[in-house]
Amino acid sequence: MKKIIALITLLIIAAVGSWYIAGSLNHSHSAQPIVHYQSKLVPKQAAFNKNLYSHSDPSSIWVVVNKQNPLNPVTYIPADLVFPTVPLRVPGNETMQLRRVAALAMEQMFAAAAKQSINLMLASGYRSYSYQTELYDGYVATQGKTVADAQSARPGYSEHQTGLAADVEPVSRNCEVEQCFATTPEGIWLANNSYKYGFIIRYPQNGQAITGYEYEPWHIRYIGVAAATEMHQNHVLTLEQFFGYPAAPHYAN
Numbered sequence: 001m002k003k004i005i006a007l008i009t010l011l012i013i014a015a016v017g018s019w020y021i022a023g024s025l026n027h028s029h030s031a032q033p034i035v036h037y038q039s040k041l042v043p044k045q046a047a048f049n050k051n052l053y054s055h056s057d058p059s060s061i062w063v064v065v066n067k068q069n070p071l072n073p074v075t076y077i078p079a080d081l082v083f084p085t086v087p088l089r090v091p092g093n094e095t096m097q098l099r100r101v102a103a104l105a106m107e108q109m110f111a112a113a114a115k116q117s118i119n120l121m122l123a124s125g126y127r128s129y130s131y132q133t134e135l136y137d138g139y140v141a142t143q144g145k146t147v148a149d150a151q152s153a154r155p156g157y158s159e160h161q162t163g164l165a166a167d168v169e170p171v172s173r174n175c176e177v178e179q180c181f182a183t184t185p186e187g188i189w190l191a192n193n194s195y196k197y198g199f200i201i202r203y204p205q206n207g208q209a210i211t212g213y214e215y216e217p218w219h220i221r222y223i224g225v226a227a228a229t230e231m232h233q234n235h236v237l238t239l240e241q242f243f244g245y246p247a248a249p250h251y252a253n
């Protein structure tokens with residue numbers, strides 16, 4: 001009898017022991033190979049698709065508007081203009097509007113900036129074809145066509161007409177629409193952080209031969225977080241270079 005009990009006890013110990021060993025082996029075998037397998041087979045991150053959205057449709061967030069590429073039609077009016085809930089230079093004015101997607105991004109960006117005591121204001125957003133006509137004609141009348149073309153877009157050629165572009169300034173209005181804005185805390189913050197919210201500084205320093213415009217550290221353009229981040233990470237400064245467009249220093253005529 002004693003022998004039988006001893007034998008059963010031995011069998012139980014053996015069974016439990018082998019189950020335990022099998023379990024631990026099973027555990028280690030199932031965990032490690034998967035890590036190995038994944039590290040081998042996770043594909044390299046796919047290349048950024050620069051043709052995901054149209055570059056010519058005026059309602060596309062990737063539309064390229066410059067001196068060689070007017071809006072088509074030139075009288076385009078965005079369908080979803082709204083007033084962003086941010087400090088506005090001229091509350092209620094038509095030019096304080098942006099397309100909904102850009103307005104939301106600006107609200108988030110200005111709120112994030114305010115948390116760091118950077119107080120930004122929208123100086124100018126959407127400009128209609130007729131407003132741009134007035135603006136441009138005013139420049140031509142006072143300063144001549146050459147100066148006008150360097151400082152203001154011709155009607156139908158302004159990125160502001162897309163509702164995706166905005167001029168930004170400090171609430172203090174320090175360096176309002178002047179290049180010294182780049183040296184203000186607000187201008188520095190904007191240059192360093194706007195891409196996180198989908199905006200780029202559209203007319204960078206020394207970019208006139210490509211963009212057709214002098215340095216405008218205050219002029220931002222919404223292209224979405226993915227594209228703005230891609231440009232930032234690859235140090236691409238202009239939309240023309242990013243999307244493979246030829247330089248547009250001048251109008252065709």
Ligand SMILES: [Zn+2]
Binds near residue numbers: 160165167219
């Ligand atoms: Zn502007």
